[in-house]
Amino acid sequence: MSPPNEAVAREDAQFRGVPTDDVLIDLKDLKMHFPVTEGVFIQSVIAHVKAVDGISFKIMKGETLGLVGESGCGKTTTGRCILKLEDPTSGEIIFHGQDLMNLDDKEMVEVRKKIQVIFQDPFSSLNPRMKIGEIIAEPMRVHNIVPDEEARNNRVVELLNTCGLKANFADRYPHEMSGGQRQRVGIARALAMNPEFIICDEAVSALDVSIQAQVVNLLEDLREEFGLTYLFISHDLSVVRHISHRVAVMYLGHMVELAECDELFDNPLHPYTRALLEAVPIPDPDLENGRAHQIIKGEIPSPINPPSGCVFHPRCPSAHDGCKKEFPEFREVKPGHWVACTEV
Amino acid sequence: MASLLEIDKLKTQFFTTAGVVKAVDGVSYTVDEGETVAVVGESGCGKSVTAMSILRLIPWPPGKITDGEIRFAGKDLLALSEEEMRNVRGKDISMIFQEPMTSLNPVLSIGMQLTETMLAHTDISEEDAHNRAVELLGMVGISEPERRLVQYPHHLSGGMRQRVMIAMALSCEPKLIIADEPTTALDVTIQAQILELMKNLTRDLGVALIIITHNLGVVARYADRVNVMYAGKIIESGTAADIYYRPHHPYTLALLKSVPRMDQQRQAKLDPVEGQPPDLTMLDEGCAFRPRCRFATTECAEGLPSLETVEGGHATACFNKDQVAATMKEAS
Numbered sequence: 213m214s215p216p217n218e219a220v221a222r223e224d225a226q227f228r229g230v231p232t233d234d235v236l237i238d239l240k241d242l243k244m245h246f247p248v249t250e251g252v253f254i255q256s257v258i259a260h261v262k263a264v265d266g267i268s269f270k271i272m273k274g275e276t277l278g279l280v281g282e283s284g285c286g287k288t289t290t291g292r293c294i295l296k297l298e299d300p301t302s303g304e305i306i307f308h309g310q311d312l313m314n315l316d317d318k319e320m321v322e323v324r325k326k327i328q329v330i331f332q333d334p335f336s337s338l339n340p341r342m343k344i345g346e347i348i349a350e351p352m353r354v355h356n357i358v359p360d361e362e363a364r365n366n367r368v369v370e371l372l373n374t375c376g377l378k379a380n381f382a383d384r385y386p387h388e389m390s391g392g393q394r395q396r397v398g399i400a401r402a403l404a405m406n407p408e409f410i411i412c413d414e415a416v417s418a419l420d421v422s423i424q425a426q427v428v429n430l431l432e433d434l435r436e437e438f439g440l441t442y443l444f445i446s447h448d449l450s451v452v453r454h455i456s457h458r459v460a461v462m463y464l465g466h467m468v469e470l471a472e473c474d475e476l477f478d479n480p481l482h483p484y485t486r487a488l489l490e491a492v493p494i495p496d497p498d499l500e501n502g503r504a505h506q507i508i509k510g511e512i513p514s515p516i517n518p519p520s521g522c523v524f525h526p527r528c529p530s531a532h533d534g535c536k537k538e539f540p541e542f543r544e545v546k547p548g549h550w551v552a553c554t555e556v
Numbered sequence: 557m558a559s560l561l562e563i564d565k566l567k568t569q570f571f572t573t574a575g576v577v578k579a580v581d582g583v584s585y586t587v588d589e590g591e592t593v594a595v596v597g598e599s600g601c602g603k604s605v606t607a608m609s610i611l612r613l614i615p616w617p618p619g620k621i622t623d624g625e626i627r628f629a630g631k632d633l634l635a636l637s638e639e640e641m642r643n644v645r646g647k648d649i650s651m652i653f654q655e656p657m658t659s660l661n662p663v664l665s666i667g668m669q670l671t672e673t674m675l676a677h678t679d680i681s682e683e684d685a686h687n688r689a690v691e692l693l694g695m696v697g698i699s700e701p702e703r704r705l706v707q708y709p710h711h712l713s714g715g716m717r718q719r720v721m722i723a724m725a726l727s728c729e730p731k732l733i734i735a736d737e738p739t740t741a742l743d744v745t746i747q748a749q750i751l752e753l754m755k756n757l758t759r760d761l762g763v764a765l766i767i768i769t770h771n772l773g774v775v776a777r778y779a780d781r782v783n784v785m786y787a788g789k790i791i792e793s794g795t796a797a798d799i800y801y802r803p804h805h806p807y808t809l810a811l812l813k814s815v816p817r818m819d820q821q822r823q824a825k826l827d828p829v830e831g832q833p834p835d836l837t838m839l840d841e842g843c844a845f846r847p848r849c850r851f852a853t854t855e856c857a858e859g860l861p862s863l864e865t866v867e868g869g870h871a872t873a874c875f876n877k878d879q880v881a882a883t884m885k886e887a888s
């Protein structure tokens with residue numbers, strides 16, 4: 213049970229529509245190691261890419277959890293693992309009390325009705341040979357949710373309207389639409405299944421700023437209207453701050469920090485989170501002139517051969533010898549604020 | 557003192573089967589020596605085409621510079637022969653592109669690509685070019701430059717490749733560098749490294765920089781002056797402070813309002829510009845932003861507002877600029 217002051221805190225604008233403490237997804241020590249093979253006919257595994265190396269988090273019903281990090285940190289792989297589009301090496305993925313790791317492909321089909329994905333690239337995620345109406349109707353047809361064709365077409369029009377598109381878009385092809393409109397089609401298709409949980413994988417990253425704001429607003433409206441839960445995967449920290457209730461930061465397959473949104477941005481504890489926030493330029497010239505611009509050195513190491521101990525230690529300004537030995541425990545330093553660093 | 561670069565009423569059009577695309581439609585701006593000027597706008601507003609026009613890299617067909625003048629250090633670039641133009645590209649003016657993956661030649665070593673420009677444009681010997689290449693790689697923060705020279709682009713990460721691009725751009729000591737979305741493809745921490753490097757190098761070497769971007773944060777951090785473009789025209793220009801704190805054009809105002817800010821707790825819903833940017837083949841007599849503008853009046857449909865001075869170097873192209881400025885004041 214949460215303490216009563218937390219319930220009060222949820223009354224403010226940040227927590228609109230987060231009604232309960234029901235856990236929807238519970239990820240426990242998820243690992244996804246991809247084998248690296250050598251040889252053409254006789255393949256032997258020579259190494260593993262540790263894309264996700266033991267992460268755990270919970271997502272509450274009605275919540276938006278932001279998942280941030282740079283390329284190769286494992287954020288997309290985490291999303292794909294939840295849907296079992298990858299076959300995770302180990303760990304538990306509890307959805308509605310059921311461990312998805314134990315389900316076979318047939319049982320997963322049922323689960324995938326409730327979990328949908330919105331992809332980054334609105335150009336490659338829609339079939340160019342299908343009309344928009346067919347694209348949105350396809351999941352309903354495949355899962356036999358709305359068997360009657362006329363009812364299905366009505367539902368398509370309804371979904372188009374929900375996503376801010378006119379009914380006549382159903383007869384168009386993807387190439388006749390702009391990027392923002394295509395992303396709305398992607399959202400309509402995800403909604404067609406009446407999902408509970410949507411994984412938004414860089415869903416607004418490819419859009420221009422004015423269009424991005426429209427789609428962000430649409431996603432927020434839909435969450436409130438349909439009581440949806442989002443895992444919002446993005447590298448854009450400004451959008452994540454705007455849309456998320458809680459935020460998790462990943463680096464090289466590990467979770468380094470997790471906290472309530474404002475807490476994480478106003479009071480970052482992990483050196484990597486601090487470096488990440490410092491690197492993002494803010495659209496305010498006076499403020500920028502006053503910032504220190506302490507820029508973190510070095511590049512992200514390869515996940516095939518990650519650094520020993522804490523994977524961030526080669527780039528970390530406050531690293532000491534102990535950091536090279538052991539990955540620090542992911543611990544709760546304040547209520548709801550988790551961090552993996554011994555120096556905090 | 558004359559500016560280093562003066563673009564005057566430039567028009568670049570693409571003659572396509574769907575009609576004439578007026579990608580750049582009467583753009584004028586100047587860049588002084590050693591100055592950083594940002595050109596901001598969304599996809600298709602003509603910011604990259606303007607840059608390509610400066611170097612005369614518009615492919616014909618279908619594209620063509622139909623009108624206007626581009627003067628660089630007193631020379632009229634549009635009047636130069638192709639041979640003379642080649643001496644300008646890479647020497648006086650160099651360019652850094654968005655995609656470090658595709659803008660380096662994959663089958664040539666880093667050393668070859670770095671020395672090629674120097675050998676083509678200057679009388680330098682091969683040995684001196686090699687030494688200069690080592691020096692340049694050190695300058696852009698690449699470790700073990702000797703070893704890197706014999707490597708190929710695929711050996712390097714995205715950030716490293718962009719550093720090589722910067723080294724190439726600097727190799728002939730240009731007076732102006734045009735950087736077209738130089739960090740859009742990079743991760744945030746790498747983006748910050750590259751931008752900081754570009755800022756320090758251009759300042760130390762006195763090189764002018766045109767930075768083309770859609771990222772308003774990058775502009776705030778690095779630009780002296782800003783030009784905002786919409787549908788092939790500059791709709792507002794001024795210092796960074798003019799643009800961010802005293803916008804007089806509804807599009808500038810809308811852009812600022814539609815970006816979520818990382819340093820602020822969210823107060824309310826974002827306030828996006830409704831609708832889509834216009835089709836550049838179908839522009840009419842009036843202001844191109846009119847269909848999306850909440851300040852639009854009948855006057856806006858009848859004629860095109862020209863870029864008029866608000867104060868000092870701050871200019872805007874809007875009939876209702878006073879109302880826009882008043883709204884901004886109220887909001888802050």
